[in-house]
Each structure stands twice: as structure tokens, then as C-alpha cells.
Amino acid sequence: MIEYDGTPFNGWQFQSEGQPSVQAAIERALARLEPGVPRIAAAGRTDAGVHATGQVAHCDLVKDWDAFRLMEALNWHLKPEPVAVVACARVSEDFHARFSAMERRYLFRLVMRRAPVTHDRGRVWQVGHGLDVAAMREGAGHLVGLHDFTTFRSVHCQSKSPVKTLDEIRIEEVAYPNGREVVFRLRARSFLHNQVRSIVGTLERVGAGGWTPGDVKAALEAKDRRACGPVCPPQGLYLTGVRYPDDPFRG
Amino acid sequence: MIEYDGTPFNGWQFQSEGQPSVQAAIERALARLEPGVPRIAAAGRTDAGVHATGQVAHCDLVKDWDAFRLMEALNWHLKPEPVAVVACARVSEDFHARFSAMERRYLFRLVMRRAPVTHDRGRVWQVGHGLDVAAMREGAGHLVGLHDFTTFRSVHCQSKSPVKTLDEIRIEEVAYPNGREVVFRLRARSFLHNQVRSIVGTLERVGAGGWTPGDVKAALEAKDRRACGPVCPPQGLYLTGVRYPDDPFRG
Known part of the structure; x- marks a missing residue:
């Protein structure tokens, strides 16, 4: 689960290099933990300037991460962006942050x-x-x-x-x-x-x-x-x- | 009555030119309305980084300002500082924002x-x-x-x-x-x-x-x-x- 201040971003979605997006900020932090990590998918593709306190995204990782340690590591690498991972959890293979959302x-x-x-x-x-x-x-x-x-x-x-x-x-x-x-x-x-x-x-x-x-x-x-x-x-x-x-x- | 985000200021109190203070920001706005306006005095001299939603300051003006129009004019000239005058009122000659406070x-x-x-x-x-x-x-x-x-x-x-x-x-x-x-x-x-x-x-x-x-x-x-x-x-x-x-x- 992800919280962010949308002010400095052109929205959630990665658009192109040099365009700040929340997705790119999180993917950069993930890449510090596991180089070559695939793109992440979010429940809501918020527009430029829109905030979140409860966004959800999923990603596939290779290492067997402890959820709390993963959250702490991501928040460390997210600094100084106004983006914070407020909870992490392991999900089943068929979970999709966007398509499973009710x-x-x-x-x-x-x-x-x-x-x-x-x-x-x-x-x-x-x-x-x-x-x-x-x-x-x-x-x-x-x-x-x-x-x-x-x-x-x-x-x-x-x-x-x-x-x-x-x-x-x-x-x-x-x-x-x-x-x-x-x-x-x-x-x-x-x-x-x-x-x-x-x-x-x-x-x-x-x-x-x-x-x-x-x-x-x-x-x-x-x-x-x-x-x-x-x-x-x-x-x-x-x-x-x-x-x-x-x-x-x-x- | 004054509200401010204290983040960019070295506190309420004017210290020296080039040191950002809330007092200086308001005095600059006042000077746009009445050149040569005297220093203003506040109820609480908040420190660097401290905020206010209900600070009170008084000043002596020459013109017979309508309270609402004065507030609007000050807020216009305060832009883009994170300082807003949220209320203005005429006070008696013996009122002092600091010394009259109970x-x-x-x-x-x-x-x-x-x-x-x-x-x-x-x-x-x-x-x-x-x-x-x-x-x-x-x-x-x-x-x-x-x-x-x-x-x-x-x-x-x-x-x-x-x-x-x-x-x-x-x-x-x-x-x-x-x-x-x-x-x-x-x-x-x-x-x-x-x-x-x-x-x-x-x-x-x-x-x-x-x-x-x-x-x-x-x-x-x-x-x-x-x-x-x-x-x-x-x-x-x-x-x-x-x-x-x-x-x-x-x-």
C-alpha cells in the first residue's frame, strides 16, 4: 500500500524518461533492491497532482523478502521523494492490483x-x-x-x-x-x-x-x-x- | 489574525535583511499599501519552523481602512508567501497584540x-x-x-x-x-x-x-x-x- 503527495508528479503512470511519475519513483527504489525488476501495476492510475493514502501496486520479486523489511528498504531508497510504502504483503500468483480490485x-x-x-x-x-x-x-x-x-x-x-x-x-x-x-x-x-x-x-x-x-x-x-x-x-x-x-x- | 506555514522562515521575528521572517513578509505587504508603515508587533514570537493558525499582530495605519478590504489587499501582496491574513479588525489605541494578550x-x-x-x-x-x-x-x-x-x-x-x-x-x-x-x-x-x-x-x-x-x-x-x-x-x-x-x- 502506497501513500504519496502528487504535487511534483505527472501522475502515477510512467510516461517517458524525465517525466516524474510515482510509478518511476517506486520502480527506481525497487531496482536498487533487485536490478531488472519488471514494471509494477497499480489499482488506480491517478492524474498529475492527485494524491493517494491507499494506492495499491503489485510486483514480482525474485528474493524471498520479509514484508516489513521490504517496506523499510523501499522507504529508504524512496527518499527524498514524497512517496511512502505504508504496508507490504505477499500475494498469490493470480493477484493483480488493478484487475483483482473490487x-x-x-x-x-x-x-x-x-x-x-x-x-x-x-x-x-x-x-x-x-x-x-x-x-x-x-x-x-x-x-x-x-x-x-x-x-x-x-x-x-x-x-x-x-x-x-x-x-x-x-x-x-x-x-x-x-x-x-x-x-x-x-x-x-x-x-x-x-x-x-x-x-x-x-x-x-x-x-x-x-x-x-x-x-x-x-x-x-x-x-x-x-x-x-x-x-x-x-x-x-x-x-x-x-x-x-x-x-x-x-x- | 494571521496564519502561516513556518517552514521557509527563520521564525516570526525580523532579524536582519536577507533572513526570511514572517514579520518582514507582512511588513513588505503593508508597505505596498502605506509606505513608511511602522514595525508590527505580534502576540507570540514563534521560532524557525513553527507554524500559526491564530497569530495576532497589530499595526498603526494612517488611512481609514475597511477591515475586509485591508485583509484582501494584504493577502494579494503576500502572494506567493505561505502567509495569510485570515481576519482584520480595528482596535483601540491602547491595544497591544503582545501586552494585551491574556x-x-x-x-x-x-x-x-x-x-x-x-x-x-x-x-x-x-x-x-x-x-x-x-x-x-x-x-x-x-x-x-x-x-x-x-x-x-x-x-x-x-x-x-x-x-x-x-x-x-x-x-x-x-x-x-x-x-x-x-x-x-x-x-x-x-x-x-x-x-x-x-x-x-x-x-x-x-x-x-x-x-x-x-x-x-x-x-x-x-x-x-x-x-x-x-x-x-x-x-x-x-x-x-x-x-x-x-x-x-x-x-
Whole structure:
């Protein structure tokens, strides 16, 4: 299980030499332990600026590593990158971090205050106005369940089908130093490209009063990318967890 | 009221040109609004690397500024420094941010986990072992009240007397991504130099089992700086609030 601050990276995925990616950082650390280690695969290919506290990736190693010692060794070689391996576990031959995943969980942090944030720059999305959380919850309610999410996916999305089941959107307002924060928690088997940011950006419009909750329903039913609200910036988004049939990190 | 990330600064206090300080950053922004504005004074002169969410400073301005517009203008000129003015208020002539203060509140964040923190680098103190919070609370209990805090102040402390009343130390264990966090909240009319970091560093030893809670009492009663536990690093420390007889930010 992997945690990272996405700020300095062009996303999870290795793209080319010289483009910083979380994948390349971890593969470099792995190569210090076992030269020639194959590419690693992750549960969620997070975009540039997106963070994780519960990313999962797997790799095939030759040596018979103790899980704790492997974690410590990887964290040693990952320094000074803002990437940490927070748990390691041995998995069965047929485990695949991406294809075995039954559920992904994302969290989005949206801070409401006028004064610029100082401690959480690059880690939250900030707006200067208040938001009607009850209206946002009502709008979000239209999105839960099995739907064609064409409106809420990037035109670059490579998923075969836009039909997905969104299991939950939980929206909570919590304290934030000198302001308030709205925390979104989304849960689904899998997400389309930019789906979370498209949903949060649209719900922000509902909270600000520019859209009604019913407009979200109409946008969904339009099945048209042009019906989507603005896609919100990446820096408030966190991949917080992935669920597998047999949780490799439990027991 | 001022919030800042203390990481890039040599503390609140202006020391010399070329030494970054929070005070200098704010004075530069003020000078953009009123050239020749006098020095500002703050409630707490935080050390290098120490943060604030509720610092208070006052200054004398010539123009009749609207409080909200002044805040907005200062934040504009403070960019890109990690310093934000979160509230402004007009005060009476006899108000002094430092000398009128009746209470300061500090918070200290101590994270327990093996893997290096990624999102909160420079914003928490991290230890790799577990801590016995009940024992820390018992040790802290010996420090609450009116005492001679010679053991818990820096040899460079300029306060006239080491006798202070510590009104409260609250210690809570809270969730932290992939770990646990101990949050200390301290409250007093005023603190000695390095007092919070001397106390937290000592209590960490109690939590780790190296000291008994009774050792804290013995250290206090020794009234000897050499009896103090290790002074903990600055990056977990936040000045969170200052209380005045008439709260200038309320009403």
C-alpha cells in the first residue's frame, strides 16, 4: 500500500524518461533492491497532482523478502521523494492490483474561505464562497447507482463502457482552520477517467447556487460530456483505498 | 489574525535583511499599501519552523481602512508567501497584540508511524514507535498549574521570571492516514522560550517508556535545565489562538 503527495508528479503512470511519475519513483527504489525488476501495476492510475493514502501496486520479486523489511528498504531508497510504502504483503500468483480490485475509494477536500490556504497548498481545492451542503447532497443523490456516466467522463477516457455503478457519495462539512471544509467520499468498483473531478466540480456549482440539484439529474440523463459542470482541479483528490476479495494487508 | 506555514522562515521575528521572517513578509505587504508603515508587533514570537493558525499582530495605519478590504489587499501582496491574513479588525489605541494578550494557545502534532509522512512533511513531528497516551497524560498532569518552569525553558529565554501558570495540557490520540497521531493542546497566559517543545519532548519520552510519569514531576522540581528531556523539533508546533479582554475579531 502506497501513500504519496502528487504535487511534483505527472501522475502515477510512467510516461517517458524525465517525466516524474510515482510509478518511476517506486520502480527506481525497487531496482536498487533487485536490478531488472519488471514494471509494477497499480489499482488506480491517478492524474498529475492527485494524491493517494491507499494506492495499491503489485510486483514480482525474485528474493524471498520479509514484508516489513521490504517496506523499510523501499522507504529508504524512496527518499527524498514524497512517496511512502505504508504496508507490504505477499500475494498469490493470480493477484493483480488493478484487475483483482473490487472497490476504489476516493476523497476530495474542498475548503471554503477567503484568505488563501497556507499549510494545505496543493492539497485542497479552495473556493472563496460558502456552499450549500444540503443542496450538494441532494444533487449527489441523483448520481448514486447504476448509470451511463458519459456526461461525467473525460473525452480521453479509455474505459470500454460509460455504464458504471457509483456505490456512494458521502458529503460532510467539517472544521478547517479559519474556514470550513467540505469532504466528499466516493466509492465504486471502478471510476471513469476524470469522473470524480467532474462530479465534484458539478456539485460545487450546486453548492454555490448556480445549478439546482435537479440540474445534476438532467446533466446525467443528457449522456453528453458538454452537459457536465466544470471539472475541478486535481489537488483536492486522494485515492484512499482499494478493496480486494482477500485483503492482502489484513491478517 | 494571521496564519502561516513556518517552514521557509527563520521564525516570526525580523532579524536582519536577507533572513526570511514572517514579520518582514507582512511588513513588505503593508508597505505596498502605506509606505513608511511602522514595525508590527505580534502576540507570540514563534521560532524557525513553527507554524500559526491564530497569530495576532497589530499595526498603526494612517488611512481609514475597511477591515475586509485591508485583509484582501494584504493577502494579494503576500502572494506567493505561505502567509495569510485570515481576519482584520480595528482596535483601540491602547491595544497591544503582545501586552494585551491574556492567553496563548498552542497545538503540537506528533505522528506515530514507521513509513515517512508524505503530505505533512514539515508540519508534524514523526516518531516510528507507539506511545502510551495514558502515561503521557499522567506526566502532563504534574506540569499543570503555577510552577517554576526553569527545567522547561531555553537557556536563552529572556523572560524575567520562570514562574508561570500552565492552565491546561490536553492530550488526544486521533486517526492519521496509515498511522496514529497524538495532539497536544496547551493553554497559558504566556509561555517561556521553548517551553512547549521542552514539555512535548519530555512527554514523548514518557510515552515511549523511557521516563515514568513521576520523572516529569522530579524534573520540574529540580528547577534545572539539565533535568529536561530532549527538546522536540519545531515543525509540529502551531500557535492556534490568542485571547484578549475584548476580542477584536468578535462582534
